[in-house]
Amino acid sequence: MKMSGLPNQSCFKPIKPSSRRTSISHTKPQSITPRDDHLKMPRWTIHYPAGAISRDDKDQIAEKVTQLYTDLGLPAFWVNVFFHEHSVGGFYAGGKANHNSVFFHIDHAARKPQSEEARLMFVDRVDGIMRPVLGEKCMKWEFNVYDHPRDNWRINGMIPPMDHPEVLKQWIETNEPVPY
Amino acid sequence: MKMSGLPNQSCFKPIKPSSRRTSISHTKPQSITPRDDHLKMPRWTIHYPAGAISRDDKDQIAEKVTQLYTDLGLPAFWVNVFFHEHSVGGFYAGGKANHNSVFFHIDHAARKPQSEEARLMFVDRVDGIMRPVLGEKCMKWEFNVYDHPRDNWRINGMIPPMDHPEVLKQWIETNEPVPY
Amino acid sequence: MKMSGLPNQSCFKPIKPSSRRTSISHTKPQSITPRDDHLKMPRWTIHYPAGAISRDDKDQIAEKVTQLYTDLGLPAFWVNVFFHEHSVGGFYAGGKANHNSVFFHIDHAARKPQSEEARLMFVDRVDGIMRPVLGEKCMKWEFNVYDHPRDNWRINGMIPPMDHPEVLKQWIETNEPVPY
Numbered sequence: 001m002k003m004s005g006l007p008n009q010s011c012f013k014p015i016k017p018s019s020r021r022t023s024i025s026h027t028k029p030q031s032i033t034p035r036d037d038h039l040k041m042p043r044w045t046i047h048y049p050a051g052a053i054s055r056d057d058k059d060q061i062a063e064k065v066t067q068l069y070t071d072l073g074l075p076a077f078w079v080n081v082f083f084h085e086h087s088v089g090g091f092y093a094g095g096k097a098n099h100n101s102v103f104f105h106i107d108h109a110a111r112k113p114q115s116e117e118a119r120l121m122f123v124d125r126v127d128g129i130m131r132p133v134l135g136e137k138c139m140k141w142e143f144n145v146y147d148h149p150r151d152n153w154r155i156n157g158m159i160p161p162m163d164h165p166e167v168l169k170q171w172i173e174t175n176e177p178v179p180y
Numbered sequence: 181m182k183m184s185g186l187p188n189q190s191c192f193k194p195i196k197p198s199s200r201r202t203s204i205s206h207t208k209p210q211s212i213t214p215r216d217d218h219l220k221m222p223r224w225t226i227h228y229p230a231g232a233i234s235r236d237d238k239d240q241i242a243e244k245v246t247q248l249y250t251d252l253g254l255p256a257f258w259v260n261v262f263f264h265e266h267s268v269g270g271f272y273a274g275g276k277a278n279h280n281s282v283f284f285h286i287d288h289a290a291r292k293p294q295s296e297e298a299r300l301m302f303v304d305r306v307d308g309i310m311r312p313v314l315g316e317k318c319m320k321w322e323f324n325v326y327d328h329p330r331d332n333w334r335i336n337g338m339i340p341p342m343d344h345p346e347v348l349k350q351w352i353e354t355n356e357p358v359p360y
Numbered sequence: 361m362k363m364s365g366l367p368n369q370s371c372f373k374p375i376k377p378s379s380r381r382t383s384i385s386h387t388k389p390q391s392i393t394p395r396d397d398h399l400k401m402p403r404w405t406i407h408y409p410a411g412a413i414s415r416d417d418k419d420q421i422a423e424k425v426t427q428l429y430t431d432l433g434l435p436a437f438w439v440n441v442f443f444h445e446h447s448v449g450g451f452y453a454g455g456k457a458n459h460n461s462v463f464f465h466i467d468h469a470a471r472k473p474q475s476e477e478a479r480l481m482f483v484d485r486v487d488g489i490m491r492p493v494l495g496e497k498c499m500k501w502e503f504n505v506y507d508h509p510r511d512n513w514r515i516n517g518m519i520p521p522m523d524h525p526e527v528l529k530q531w532i533e534t535n536e537p538v539p540y
Contacts, residue, residue, distance in 0.1 A: 041324060043283065047442060055269050059277065066275035076274035077320070080283050082227060083270050089415050090443050094436035094535060095426035097419065103403065103440050105467075106512075107285075109324055119511065127517040135516075140437070140537060144401060144469055145512035151299065152286075152325035156315075157307040175274060177320060221504060223463065235449050239457065246455035256454035257500070260463050262407060263450050287465075289504055331479065332466075332505035336495075337487040355454060357500060 039122065040162070041109035041153050042069050044081045048102045049091055057133045058083050064129045075171045078160070093140075102134055102141040109150040219302065220342070221289035221333050222249050224261045227271055228282045237313045238263050244309045255351045258340070273320075282314055282321040289330035399482065400522070401469035401513050402429050404441045407451055408462045417493045418443050424489045435531045438520070453500075462494055462501040469510035 044065055046053070053061075066079045093101035106126065114122075126143065134141045153160060155177045161167035167180045224245055226233070233241075246259045273281035286306065294302075306323065314321045333340060335357045341347035347360045404425055406413070413421075426439045453461035466486065474482075486503065494501045513520060515537045521527035527540045 041322075047440075058269050058272070062272035062277070063275045066272075077279075077281070078322075079272075079274055080227075080281070080322075081272040081275075082266070083272075085270070086442070089418050090445070092418070092422035092426075092439075092441040092443075094439055095423045095441075097422070099437075101437065101440070123512050123514060127514065131517065140516060142401075142438075142440075142515045143513070144508060144510075146508050148324060148326050150324075152303050153323070154303060154307065155322045156320060157311065221502075238449050238452070242452035242457070243455045246452075257459075257461065258502075259452075259454055260407075260461070260502075261452040261455075262446070263452075265450070328504060328506050330504075332483050333503070334483060334487065335502045336500060337491065 039069060039072055039074070039108055039110075040078075040150060040160075041107070041148075042074070042079050043107040044104060045084065045107070046082065046102065046104040047084045047086060047091055049099065050085050050087050052100070052102060052137065052139060053083065053085075053133065061129060061133060068125055068129070070172075073168075073172070075168075075175060077171075077175050077177070078155075100137075100139050102130075102139050104130075104141070104143045106143065106145045107148060108145065109148045109153050219249060219252055219254070219288055219290075220258075220330060220340075221287070221328075222254070222259050223287040224284060225264065225287070226262065226282065226284040227264045227266060229271055229279065230265050230267050232280070232282060232317065232319060233263065233265075233313065241309060241313060248305055248309070250352075253348075253352070255348075255355060257351075257355050257357070258335075280317075280319050282310075282319050284310075284321070284323045286323065286325045287328060288325065289328050289333050399429060399432060399468055399470075400434070400438075400510060400520075401467070401508075402434070402439050403467040404464060405444065405467070406442065406462065406464040407444045407446060409451055409459065410445050410447050412460070412462060412497065412499060413443065413445075413493065421489060421493060428485055428489070433528075433532070435528075435535060437531075437535050437537070438515075460497075460499050462490075462499050464490075464501070464503045466503065466505045467508060468505065469508050469513050 042065075046061070062081045065081050066076050069079050070076050088097050091097075091099075091101075091103075093099040093103075123145075126145075130141050130143075156179075158177060158180065161171060161180060164180065167178070170178050170180075222245075226241070242261045245261050246256050249259050250256050268277050271277075271279075271281075271283075273279040273283075303325075306325075310321050310323075336359075338357060338360065341351060341360060344360065347358070350358050350360075402425075406421070422441045425441050426436050429439050430436050448457050451457075451459075451461075451463075453459040453463075483505075486505075490501050490503075516539075518537060518540065521531060521540060524540065527538070530538050530540075
């Protein structure tokens with residue numbers, strides 16, 4: 001696909017992890033554990049100019065995003081991914097209606113601050129999902145993670161069973177919000 | 181309406197209030213008072229797969245949501261409700277493009293923490309608005325409430341007259357942001 | 361354009377700055393400095409009923425919004441502006457599907473609380489961008505500013521070079537996220 005507004009330059013080179021972390025400690029990240037409290041109620045919202053992300057790309061991204069959280073012990077059906085396709089005039093980047101930018105935000109609902117290690121590992125995984133799709137198209141991609149309180153989170157009126165492991169297990173196995 | 185991706189199961193049963201509050205105290209909720217500071221600047225954003233919510237449903241939901249806040253002494257025109265209908269490929273739940281999920285978030289602008297009683301009463305009212313519409317369609321519905329600061333809230337450039345009861349009364353009666 | 365639901369009244373009069381600040385101190389606002397930490401990662405999301413904002417309006421708003429931030433020393437390509445046009449049934453104000461309301465929120469990513477002076481100056485500038493477009497159409501406009509943490513903000517996987525002035529200068533001049 002040829003996009004108007006695409007800058008005349010070669011694609012951005014892959015960034016080495018070290019250069020991405022210049023302002024933070026170089027402690028070796030440890031894997032995110034299933035106990036990571038910060039990744040609850042995941043919602044990804046991806047804004048892109050029309051044509052920049054294909055249906056196949058979206059299937060692939062949604063599958064990887066879902067797996068990111070199911071690997072941590074969350075039911076798959078908790079993971080919501082939204083794609084907003086914008087026609088020209090719906091998404092301006094740098095004041096321009098035509099551009100090669102993708103913006104997305106990730107909303108979580110957490111109880112306490114996340115460890116630095118888990119946070120950095122998570123950010124790396126996010127980038128690892130989007131880079132293969134967007135990098136080879138010379139897109140620019142920008143994201144942030146927004147944290148929200150968890151108190152008022154409800155699924156079918158129920159408090160998600162974080163404090164009821166046996167119910168949570170049932171929700172994971174059936175992939176449904178079984179009443180409890 | 182038959183939705184592809186609808187799970188083969190009977191509808192979720194209504195949940196008794198007691199089971200929804202297993203992790204919190206069982207203090208009897210008191211009614212939300214007009215002084216509840218936490219429900220200002222209400223905005224509901226409801227994401228649903230195409231066809232899952234009808235125009236009649238939307239009229240009904242928007243009316244009930246508005247009444248929820250006007251009962252508390254807010255001008256009706258402060259209440260914004262957005263419905264985002266997603267065609268297949270715009271909203272993935274659990275990695276699936278076809279599903280029976282509705283996700284919505286409620287954004288408020290508050291000054292101080294809300295009492296537990298008012299918070300729980302509010303969450304129950306939210307569920308009472310959505311359950312009649314979504315429950316009978318066997319939809320899954322998930323929501324959270326996001327809190328934001330209120331300092332920069334403006335309507336037509338004016339600070340909403342929370343500290344000017346006589347102006348607020350005028351705004352309520354005219355349902356317009358009368359200059360003050 | 362004639363919009364159904366438009367109230368039978370003359371346009372809202374311009375509000376004098378003094379009347380907009382009744383609940384805050386009357387300290388003379390100083391200009392926002394390039395060091396203002398609170399205006400990073402700007403994203404404007406503007407919801408409007410179909411027909412209320414033209415393509416020309418959008419071009420003009422996006423340009424002014426972008427300049428608001430580039431004046432502060434941010435690269436233009438950091439500024440994202442989204443316009444969501446809603447057909448009837450997608451945006452209810454006060455329970456009504458037909459209305460003359462525009463709602464927008466501004467999302468930033470900041471490190472520390474903003475000074476009162478800079479905050480008020482910013483709010484005035486926001487209003488100065490939207491009032492010429494919406495005021496003469498007798499639209500109502502409402503907004504708020506949402507603050508988010510900045511830790512997980514990434515552009516092409518890189519931490520935006522706030523702590524690397526020479527890289528930031530390069531990003532501004534090329535208007536691209538040059539790898540570093």
